[in-house]
Amino acid sequence: MDEVLLRSLTPNVLTVLVRRGADFAAAEDAVQDALVEALRVWAADPPRDAKGWLVTVAWRKFLDTTRADAARRRREDRVEEEPAPGTAPAMDDTLQLYFLCAHPSLTPASAVALTLRAVGGLSTRQIAEAYLVPEATMAQRISRAKRTVSGVRFDRPGDVATVLRVLYLVFNEGYSGDVDLAAEAIRLTRQLAARIDHPEVAGLLALMLLHHARRAARTASDGSLVPLAEQDRGRWDTTLIAEGVGILQAALARDRLGEFQAQAAIAALHADAPTAGETDWVQIVEWYDELTRLTGSPVVRLNRAVAVGEADGPRAGLAALAALDASLPRHAAVAAYLHERDGDLATAARLYAEAAHKAPNLAERDHLTRQAARLNARRGR
Amino acid sequence: MAKYLLLKHYRGAPAAVNDVPMDQWSPEEISAHVQYMNDFAAGLEKTGEFVDGQALAPEGAWVRYDGEGRPPVTDGPFAETKDLIAGWMIIDVDSYERAVELAGELSAAPGAGGKPIHEWLEVRPFLAEPPTITE
Numbered sequence: 288m289d290e291v292l293l294r295s296l297t298p299n300v301l302t303v304l305v306r307r308g309a310d311f312a313a314a315e316d317a318v319q320d321a322l323v324e325a326l327r328v329w330a331a332d333p334p335r336d337a338k339g340w341l342v343t344v345a346w347r348k349f350l351d352t353t354r355a356d357a358a359r360r361r362r363e364d365r366v367e368e369e370p371a372p373g374t375a376p377a378m379d380d381t382l383q384l385y386f387l388c389a390h391p392s393l394t395p396a397s398a399v400a401l402t403l404r405a406v407g408g409l410s411t412r413q414i415a416e417a418y419l420v421p422e423a424t425m426a427q428r429i430s431r432a433k434r435t436v437s438g439v440r441f442d443r444p445g446d447v448a449t450v451l452r453v454l455y456l457v458f459n460e461g462y463s464g465d466v467d468l469a470a471e472a473i474r475l476t477r478q479l480a481a482r483i484d485h486p487e488v489a490g491l492l493a494l495m496l497l498h499h500a501r502r503a504a505r506t507a508s509d510g511s512l513v514p515l516a517e518q519d520r521g522r523w524d525t526t527l528i529a530e531g532v533g534i535l536q537a538a539l540a541r542d543r544l545g546e547f548q549a550q551a552a553i554a555a556l557h558a559d560a561p562t563a564g565e566t567d568w569v570q571i572v573e574w575y576d577e578l579t580r581l582t583g584s585p586v587v588r589l590n591r592a593v594a595v596g597e598a599d600g601p602r603a604g605l606a607a608l609a610a611l612d613a614s615l616p617r618h619a620a621v622a623a624y625l626h627e628r629d630g631d632l633a634t635a636a637r638l639y640a641e642a643a644h645k646a647p648n649l650a651e652r653d654h655l656t657r658q659a660a661r662l663n664a665r666r667g668r
Numbered sequence: 669m670a671k672y673l674l675l676k677h678y679r680g681a682p683a684a685v686n687d688v689p690m691d692q693w694s695p696e697e698i699s700a701h702v703q704y705m706n707d708f709a710a711g712l713e714k715t716g717e718f719v720d721g722q723a724l725a726p727e728g729a730w731v732r733y734d735g736e737g738r739p740p741v742t743d744g745p746f747a748e749t750k751d752l753i754a755g756w757m758i759i760d761v762d763s764y765e766r767a768v769e770l771a772g773e774l775s776a777a778p779g780a781g782g783k784p785i786h787e788w789l790e791v792r793p794f795l796a797e798p799p800t801i802t803e
Contacts (some may be wrong), residue, residue: 321671395669396669396716396780400716418720418760421720423762427714429716458801498800529692550801554801647796648797651798
């Protein structure tokens, strides 16, 4: 049985239960129980109507756990009046579910966990493994998140930007475990894009696809990082690139630019270059200018300095860098790279070592240490 | 989301405000301290921020490889070792500010006289996985 297919039914089933009057938290637990049950029995005895089966089982589980007899009788009366599962339009409800799980009252970590469970259909154990925390901790994080949103009306549109931030986090800060969080983020963003016509949703989807296309080339067999310029472009997934570029172009044509579209445009320009040397850095700088205008983010300005260094030479890049706060994450790494390009190997080696010391992750630290070592060896120490 | 190590030292940290060795506390003060630590960990579980907590024995040995076919060399414990880890707590939180807030709360654990120890705790970020989108 296809677990992803099964999980893709989660939001539909959950919203049917909520529409029947179940409260969100209890309905969500019931759907999880039904998913576990499905995984257990479907292999031997697959139902003809998968969604109908899940609704029936989840509803029964919900009733089983609803303690108060009077309340239970009322709900059982109501279930008799329900239309057959699957006949009611569920599109908008699924969208509401995205909004609810990314509600601004939730912390980012809680919104991510709740989205993965209630929209993605992942189990608490899978989410806990993915984020390297104990299952008990993740269970508490999720039930707390459910309590936080318990008073939120289910029928009001939310802010799509909050949903996009959550999906971006799932994609970009995914860890390990048996669930591929990047693929899961793409699946959830696709599902969202199918339900809402919004250029930034398309922009985020394009951004994810364009980065996912490079995944195989991004790490060497020993797990070390391969920088963009050194990646084997033959290993980039051209199907994903074509899809990402197509989605992006359609979004840009709407003329409602946003930060995800601009980021995707930069990724598309990289994807478009047959070799690193043929990258259109002038256009990339222009997109970074757009991004700076849209976000005002100093991290964007830092990346822009790299692009300026490629487009107009390392001196220009260093000049752009000089205007930025040296305490920015990765500032030393960028400075090291530009100084190396400028021929100042001693300064570059020193800055690479400094950048390695400040690196926020192991792969980056190892990479930067190697850069420093390479330059030191070349300089004959 | 980021993981931080809250590190408690037997030795090596700057002196606490309420710096009375634990063996000079009253039994009730020790119980109150232990209870505070347990409640703190339980609170972190409830907020979905707890990852791990462990205590270490004060005495250990130094070990190193001594060449092919030879057993590892052990030495110590050395009384003069300046830095001695007592234990740790690992938390998974939304921000550095939250990590500092929690460390401050942990440092308020009661000691002698039932007053907060104001002990210095070390807060160290974990090196995480690299993000996918960097350019």
